[in-house]
Amino acid sequence: MTVLVVGSMAYDSIGTPHGGVDDALGGSATYFALASSHLTPTQLVAVVGTDFRAEDRATFSDRDIDVEGLETVEGATFRWGGRYLPNMQDRETDFTHLNVFETFSPRLPQSYRETSNVFLANIEPRLQLEVLEQMQNPGFIACDTMNFWIEGPARPHLDELLTRVNGIIINDEEAALLTGEANPVLASRIIQDRGPRTVVIKKGAHGALCRHEDTLIAVPAFPLESVVDPTGAGDTFAGGFMGQIAAAGEVTTDSIRQGLVVGTVLAAECCQGFGVSSLAAMKRPTIEERARMFVQLTSLTSPFSEE
Amino acid sequence: MTVLVVGSMAYDSIGTPHGGVDDALGGSATYFALASSHLTPTQLVAVVGTDFRAEDRATFSDRDIDVEGLETVEGATFRWGGRYLPNMQDRETDFTHLNVFETFSPRLPQSYRETSNVFLANIEPRLQLEVLEQMQNPGFIACDTMNFWIEGPARPHLDELLTRVNGIIINDEEAALLTGEANPVLASRIIQDRGPRTVVIKKGAHGALCRHEDTLIAVPAFPLESVVDPTGAGDTFAGGFMGQIAAAGEVTTDSIRQGLVVGTVLAAECCQGFGVSSLAAMKRPTIEERARMFVQLTSLTSPFSEE
Numbered sequence: 199m200t201v202l203v204v205g206s207m208a209y210d211s212i213g214t215p216h217g218g219v220d221d222a223l224g225g226s227a228t229y230f231a232l233a234s235s236h237l238t239p240t241q242l243v244a245v246v247g248t249d250f251r252a253e254d255r256a257t258f259s260d261r262d263i264d265v266e267g268l269e270t271v272e273g274a275t276f277r278w279g280g281r282y283l284p285n286m287q288d289r290e291t292d293f294t295h296l297n298v299f300e301t302f303s304p305r306l307p308q309s310y311r312e313t314s315n316v317f318l319a320n321i322e323p324r325l326q327l328e329v330l331e332q333m334q335n336p337g338f339i340a341c342d343t344m345n346f347w348i349e350g351p352a353r354p355h356l357d358e359l360l361t362r363v364n365g366i367i368i369n370d371e372e373a374a375l376l377t378g379e380a381n382p383v384l385a386s387r388i389i390q391d392r393g394p395r396t397v398v399i400k401k402g403a404h405g406a407l408c409r410h411e412d413t414l415i416a417v418p419a420f421p422l423e424s425v426v427d428p429t430g431a432g433d434t435f436a437g438g439f440m441g442q443i444a445a446a447g448e449v450t451t452d453s454i455r456q457g458l459v460v461g462t463v464l465a466a467e468c469c470q471g472f473g474v475s476s477l478a479a480m481k482r483p484t485i486e487e488r489a490r491m492f493v494q495l496t497s498l499t500s501p502f503s504e505e
Numbered sequence: 506m507t508v509l510v511v512g513s514m515a516y517d518s519i520g521t522p523h524g525g526v527d528d529a530l531g532g533s534a535t536y537f538a539l540a541s542s543h544l545t546p547t548q549l550v551a552v553v554g555t556d557f558r559a560e561d562r563a564t565f566s567d568r569d570i571d572v573e574g575l576e577t578v579e580g581a582t583f584r585w586g587g588r589y590l591p592n593m594q595d596r597e598t599d600f601t602h603l604n605v606f607e608t609f610s611p612r613l614p615q616s617y618r619e620t621s622n623v624f625l626a627n628i629e630p631r632l633q634l635e636v637l638e639q640m641q642n643p644g645f646i647a648c649d650t651m652n653f654w655i656e657g658p659a660r661p662h663l664d665e666l667l668t669r670v671n672g673i674i675i676n677d678e679e680a681a682l683l684t685g686e687a688n689p690v691l692a693s694r695i696i697q698d699r700g701p702r703t704v705v706i707k708k709g710a711h712g713a714l715c716r717h718e719d720t721l722i723a724v725p726a727f728p729l730e731s732v733v734d735p736t737g738a739g740d741t742f743a744g745g746f747m748g749q750i751a752a753a754g755e756v757t758t759d760s761i762r763q764g765l766v767v768g769t770v771l772a773a774e775c776c777q778g779f780g781v782s783s784l785a786a787m788k789r790p791t792i793e794e795r796a797r798m799f800v801q802l803t804s805l806t807s808p809f810s811e812e
Contacts, residue, residue, distance in 0.1 A: 383728045404711040405725055414802050416725035418712055421690045442808055456808035486809040493807045495721050500800045501749055501763040502793040 199337075200239045200264075201444040203230045203437070204304050204329050205319025206276055207244040207268070211292070212429050212472060213281035219427075222473035223254045225276065226319035226342070229430035232477050233437025233464045234317075235261045236485055238445040241310045243267035243329070247275040247298045257478060266307045271298040286425045287402055306332045315444040317436060318363070320344045323355035330362055338449050340365030340396065340440060342433075348375045357392070364449070365396035367436045373399045382407045383414070396454065398439065400432055406462070410454045417458050420466035420492055427472045431465040434477055438464035463488040506644075507546045507571075508751040510537045510744070511611050511636050512626025513583055514551040514575070518599070519736050519779060520588035526734075529780035530561045532583065533626035533649070536737035539784050540744025540771045541624075542568045543792055545752040547744075548617045550574035550636070554582040554605045564785060573614045578605040593732045594709055613639045622751040624743060625670070627651045630662035637669055645756050647672030647703065647747060649740075655682045664699070671756070672703035674743045680706045689714045690721070703761065705746065707739055713769070717761045724765045727773035727799055734779045738772040741784055745771035770795040 205227030211220045227244040234240045241264040248270060258265050276299035279292035304325055314337030318326040326341055333339075341363045347356050360366070366389060374380045377388040386397040386409035397409045403425075405418040438461035446453035463485060470476040512534030518527045534551040541547045548571040555577060565572050583606035586599035611632055621644030625633040633648055640646075648670045654663050667673070673696060681687045684695040693704040693716040703717045710732075712725040745768035753760035770792060777783040 381730060383730050401711070404708070405723075407725075407728060414728055415805075416712075416728055416803050417805065418714075418723035418725045421714060421721055421723050423688060423690050446808065452806065453808075455804065455806050459805050459807055486807075489807040489809055493805050496723050496803060496805055497762065498722075498724065498766050498800050498803055499759065499762050500766055500793075500796040501753065501760075502796055 199315055199444045199447050200241060200313050201234050201315040201317065201440050202241040202243065202306075202310055202313040203227050203234065203317045203319060204243040204326070205230060205317075205321060205433070206299055207246050207250075208276040208278050208299070210429060210473060211277070211279035212427055214286065214427060215282070215284050216426070217472070218281075219472040221277070223257060224278070224430060224473055226430075226433040228474060229433035229468065229477065230317060230319060230437035230440075231258065231263050232261070232474055233434045233461075233468075234441030234444070235263045236464070236480070236482060237438070237441035237460065238262075239264065240441065241267060241313060243304045243306060243310070245269045245271055245298050245302045247271060247273045250275050257474070264309075267305075267310055269305070271301075273298040282428070286428060304329050311335075314338065315440060316340070317440045318342070318359075319433060319436070323347050323352045323359050326359050327355060327362070330359075338365065338443060339363045340367055340394070340436070342367055342436060343376075344372060345375055348372065360389070360393035363394050365398070366394045367398040367400065367439065369400045369402065369432060396449070398458075400435060402428070402431075406435070406458065408454060408458060410451060413451050415455060415458060417462060418496055420462050420488070421495070422466055422469060425469045426476075428469045429473065430477070431468045434468040435461040435465040438462070459489050459492055460485070463492055506622055506751045506754050507548060507620050508541050508622040508624065508747050509548040509550065509613075509617055509620040510534050510541065510624045510626060510747075511550040511633070512537060512624075512628060512740070513606055514553050514557075515583040515585050515606070517736060517780060518584070518586035519734055521593065521734060522589070522591050523733070524779070525588075526779040528584070530564060531585070531737060531780055533740040535781060536740035536775065536784065537624060537626060537744035537747075538565065538570050539568070539781055540741045540768075540775075541748030541751070542570045543771070543787070543789060544745070544748035544767065545569075547571065547748065548574060548620060550611045550613060550617070552576045552578055552605050552609045554578060554580045557582050564781070571617075574612075574617055576612070578608075580605040589735070593735060611636050618642075621645065622747060623647070624747045625649070625666075626740060626743070630654050630659045630666050633666050634662060634669070637666075645672065645750060646670045647674055647701070647743070649674055649743060650683075651679060652682055655679065667696070667700040670701050672705070673701045674705040674707065674746065676707045676709065676739060703756070705765075707742060709735070709738075713742070713765065715761060715765060717758060720758050722762060722765060724769060725803060727769050727795070728802070729773055729776060732776045733783075735776045736780065737784070738775045741775040742768040742772040744768070766796050766799055767792070770799055
């Protein structure tokens with residue numbers, strides 16, 4: 199089944215202690231779509247400026263990504279700049295120029311409206327709700343959010359959104375902020391009580407915790423020898439997770455477990471190059487090999503026979 | 506097969522934001538033996554003072570723990586006091602009174618000398634080497650260590666020890682200090698190059714990473730809703746790990762995976778009460794149930810068929 203993503207498209211300037219890039223293709227919808235399109239056809243709703251490069255547009259059209267929903271507006275594309283601290287996890291923002299993203303109002307092409315798998319990447323909760331209004335056959339809808347919407351005046355919209363989505367994919371800091379509970383096991387239950395039956399809490403280099411219905415799933419991160427640039431890893435994880443669930447065609451504990459594997463594998467590869475470079479260069483056989491490798495290296499057995 | 510542990514026995518005074526205990530039974534050998542004795546007969550080498558309580562001695566003799574190697578020396582038992590910060594991971598030491606532990610010189614009873622599974626808990630590396638000298642049939646020997654021995658004048662002894670053990674079980678900070686490499690995937694390889702073929706790096710609330718020969722195994726922590734007192738969780742993990750490997754009777758990738766499961770389950774229970782209280786109250790059926798639960802909640806599947 200097809201998956202639809204609504205999010206940002208940006209040009210990122212990223213600095214790390216080991217180098218950087220300027221004006222590199224980025225944004226939540228970009229990372230998500232590049233990841234999910236490895237698994238299933240992907241529809242994209244985002245906005246770019248008239249400065250958006252033809253080669254970047256080709257990055258999508260060369261893949262199984264439908265860009266009918268990619269709107270071009272007079273002006274400059276959203277730009278973000280930041281630098282990672284030596285731990286390669288914390289970062290400082292140098293600038294955020296919303297540009298054409300400031301007035302983004304997601305409009306779904308007619309051909310997108312019956313898509314049943316939807317990811318509402320981190321945008322204003324009011325806009326996430328507007329997307330839902332345009333959907334005619336929503337099946338599995340998941341969202342992301344961030345501190346700005348959790349702590350700010352948009353909170354009532356976010357709370358309403360939670361009652362209307364099936365899943366949420368956020369990081370551990372956001373989960374703590376949203377619930378007032380630092381323990382992700384408890385936080386995931388509190389979030390579930392507010393709506394979504396599938397809660398994925400990403401813990402960066404420490405993996406992820408997923409609560410789906412009554413099932414808890416703990417996933418370590420893919421063991422990496424180095425990290426070049428973690429930008430976009432969270433959206434890439436979401437893209438692999440949602441893409442695999444859409445490919446499976448049903449939301450079950452099994453497809454959730456598979457989604458966690460694919461999300462982890464793609465997020466790890468995303469960290470291996472600046473911007474989307476490594477993710478975009480990844481080929482399907484590598485994904486399949488890494489997924490098998492990850493299942494192998496997380497495989498545990500109990501010494502005690504079954505009851 | 507039997508497992509032998511050489512380490513400390515102490516009375517701990519532990520403070521947390523949610524309460525504490527004074528003069529509670531503790532020490533690396535204590536936690537290890539209480540854990541390993543759930544799996545296999547355990548021999549214990551440690552020293553206590555004449556103030557050691559009869560009820561604490563009974564904690565061992567009530568179990569499958571051989572205390573012939575528990576020496577009593579005129580004076581006071583080792584005492585440690587500390588307080589956990591609100592994150593319940595970092596802690597500050599209030600006092601360390603070595604007392605009779607200061608002149609500890611481990612002497613193995615004749616009946617211990619042919620034991621093949623040995624854990625050298627965190628004591629002076631010179632003493633760890635002296636234990637090895639007394640072993641006649643060493644099979645699988647693993648050690649722990651700490652920053653004090655890594656950074657201090659004992660380092661040459663520690664380096665020699667590494668060439669003579671089969672395994673090492675340390676936390677991520679110690680691994681980084683020992684290797685100069687913060688990334689545990691790389692650090693585990695560097696340590697392997699210095700001797701032990703089995704390297705387990707404990708990451709506290711984030712699980713563990715194990716490199717055994719050419720196999721990498723990533724293990725998340727057991728998802729806990731709360732932590733009462735993490736004191737001794739690392740030694741408890743080691744006890745479950747080593748105890749299970751001894752029970753399996755061979756060191757294979759399978760018994761290592763089983764050891765990681767049992768170590769994780771026991772360490773999690775250890776955190777549920779002050780001192781050894783929860784660990785000591787645990788019964789075998791609960792361990793078996795939790796091990797199955799942990800394997801279930803870490804079970805992942807690849808969506809891609811085998812090649």
